[in-house]
Amino acid sequence: MNTNTDSADARSAAAESLTSGPGAVAVSHPADGGSVPRHLGLILDGNRRWARDCGLSASDGHRAGFSRIPEVLRWCESLGIEVVTLWMLSTDNLKRDPAEVDALISIIADTVDELTAHGSWRIRHLGVRGAVRQPLLGILDRAVADTAAATGLEVNLAVCYGGREEVVDACRSLLAQYEAEGLSAPEAAERLSVEAISDAIGTGAPRPELIIRTSGEQRSSGFMLWSGMYTDFWFTSVFWPDIDQSALGEALADFRRSHSQRLPASVG
Numbered sequence: 001m002n003t004n005t006d007s008a009d010a011r012s013a014a015a016e017s018l019t020s021g022p023g024a025v026a027v028s029h030p031a032d033g034g035s036v037p038r039h040l041g042l043i044l045d046g047n048r049r050w051a052r053d054c055g056l057s058a059s060d061g062h063r064a065g066f067s068r069i070p071e072v073l074r075w076c077e078s079l080g081i082e083v084v085t086l087w088m089l090s091t092d093n094l095k096r097d098p099a100e101v102d103a104l105i106s107i108i109a110d111t112v113d114e115l116t117a118h119g120s121w122r123i124r125h126l127g128v129r130g131a132v133r134q135p136l137l138g139i140l141d142r143a144v145a146d147t148a149a150a151t152g153l154e155v156n157l158a159v160c161y162g163g164r165e166e167v168v169d170a171c172r173s174l175l176a177q178y179e180a181e182g183l184s185a186p187e188a189a190e191r192l193s194v195e196a197i198s199d200a201i202g203t204g205a206p207r208p209e210l211i212i213r214t215s216g217e218q219r220s221s222g223f224m225l226w227s228g229m230y231t232d233f234w235f236t237s238v239f240w241p242d243i244d245q246s247a248l249g250e251a252l253a254d255f256r257r258s259h260s261q262r263l264p265a266s267v268g
Contacts, residue, residue, distance in 0.1 A: 035259070036252055037209035039083040040076060041224050041231070044069075046215030046239030053239075059103040064241040066111045073121065075248060077153045083205050085156035087223050091131060091165060108159060109136050116143040120152035127161035128169065154205065163225025170200035170226075201226050210255050212248075214240040232258055 044065055051061025069086065076084050088108055094101060115121060123143045125132075132140065140159060174196055178188035208224050208231045216237040224231065234251040238244075 035256065036079050036081055037255060038081065038206045039085070039208045039210075040081050041085045041087070041208045041211035041228065042072070043087045043211065043213035043221070043223055044240045045213055045217055047241060049215060050239035050241045058100050059107070061241065062104050062107050065239075066107050068241060068243055069111060070114060070118070072243060072248070073115070073153060073155060075245060077121075079252075081153070083154040083156065083208075085126065085158060085208065085224065087158040087161060089127075089159045089161070090221070091128060091160055091162035092221075094131065094160065105133065105136050109139050112136075112139050112143050112157065115155060115157075116146055119147075120150050121147060122150040122152065122154045123147045124154065124156045126156050126158040126166070128165050129160075131160035156205070158223075161223075163220075163222030166201060167197065167226050170197050174200055197226065207231070210234060210251065212236070212251050214238050214243060214247075 047061035047065035048058045049061075050064065051058055054061075056064075066088075073084060088111075089104065093104070112123070115123060123140075125140045125144055129137065136159070140157065143157075171192070174192060175188055178191060183191065207227050210232050211220070211223065211228060212234050213220075213223075214236055216235070218233075218235045220228070220233065232255055234254055236247050236251070238247050
């Protein structure tokens with residue numbers, strides 16, 4: 001049995017259902033059926049602007065935005081997407097008003113507890129551990145431990161995450177490993193490679209195939225800087241709290257069209 005083909009067919013069928021079912025966006029699909037990404041990255045942008053437009057506080061916007069996460073993950077799971085990486089808090093976000101940061105960290109902690117309680121999702125933390133304050137760090141660590149044996153959707157929570165910091169941390173980890181093995185500095189430099197850094201960052205997960213950013217901003221801001229080198233980006237003006245199946249379906253339709261039009265890797 002060709003498991004990869006069967007899995008791709010199942011994901012494609014689910015995507016067809018999401019993008020053509022009742023209330024979903026009307027889209028056309030390539031003739032070959034296409035697929036959905038195995039690994040989807042989400043930049044949860046626009047919470048504060050959504051709140052401003054609604055006459056609410058920034059914290060209200062974050063709370064509204066983070067409340068959307070469980071439902072979005074259920075949509076992804078129904079599609080057969082295997083990994084979702086959510087950028088919840090960047091290292092730059094920590095420079096905002098302390099009151100907003102405190103409220104945001106509390107909201108993230110509540111969200112992590114809710115995702116852990118789901119039971120079948122495997123949670124991982126991406127980010128600079130030293131920048132995550134307690135009790136959030138303990139909550140993240142507990143979520144990772146409690147869901148380690150889960151076999152469902154893999155959910156990467158990028159908290160206190162920065163793309164450049166991720167690359168630096170991977171290099172530091174590798175150099176510490178080489179030092180422990182007794183390698184000299186020149187030997188360690190020789191052993192350090194693109195493949196080694198990719199393995200240190202990837203932790204066995206498939207590379208992201210699609211990254212969606214809400215709010216109208218059209219830049220990566222360093223999200224998945226290394227592993228997302230060949231990733232498709234899809235931008236929407238919808239603020240994250242307003243994300244819906246229509247927007248997700250539109251992104252997947254574009255992803256399918258893009259991949260159907262590409263030449264095989266063997267073609268020059």
